[in-house]
Amino acid sequence: MFKLRPILKTYYDALEEGKVLGMKCQECGDVVWRPLPTCQKCGSTDLEWFDMGDEATIDEIIFENTNLKGDYTFAKANQNFVNKEPYCICVGHFEGGNLFHAALYGVNEDNVDEKISMLPITAKVEFIQMDGGFKSVGFRIKD
Numbered sequence: 508m509f510k511l512r513p514i515l516k517t518y519y520d521a522l523e524e525g526k527v528l529g530m531k532c533q534e535c536g537d538v539v540w541r542p543l544p545t546c547q548k549c550g551s552t553d554l555e556w557f558d559m560g561d562e563a564t565i566d567e568i569i570f571e572n573t574n575l576k577g578d579y580t581f582a583k584a585n586q587n588f589v590n591k592e593p594y595c596i597c598v599g600h601f602e603g604g605n606l607f608h609a610a611l612y613g614v615n616e617d618n619v620d621e622k623i624s625m626l627p628i629t630a631k632v633e634f635i636q637m638d639g640g641f642k643s644v645g646f647r648i649k650d
């Protein structure tokens with residue numbers, strides 16, 4: 508079972524309330540998600556929680572059949588997902604935020620070429636239930 512680090516308790520508690528929190532640097536204004544204790548731009552540790560909203564822009568779709576092979580990190584995470592719906596990996600960003608990698612739902616072999624041709628596209632936050640009793644954040648492409 509996936510172990511929860513105490514430092515991220517606020518983050519996971521907010522997910523239970525349907526909120527995705529990032530960190531906003533109080534010195535340079537940079538917004539980072541997922542949350543980190545130090546600003547990646549200026550090195551400041553003066554960061555405050557910041558509501559990231561419920562949508563992000565998807566810049567890149569990395570499609571592969573996760574049931575067969577794929578990135579080890581994500582294959583491992585997948586074992587902890589309660590929902591076994593296939594997903595792919597995306598590179599995206601929240602408005603004003605950094606690039607991230609995350610799970611992306613709603614892409615399949617039939618629509619992958621079409622979706623890639625539409626990039627960048629908007630996707631909704633998808634709360635992924637983990638078998639440890641908490642949630643993780645992925646995204647779902649709108650139809």
Ligand SMILES: [Zn+2]
Nearest residue numbers: 532535546549
């Ligand atoms: Zn900063």
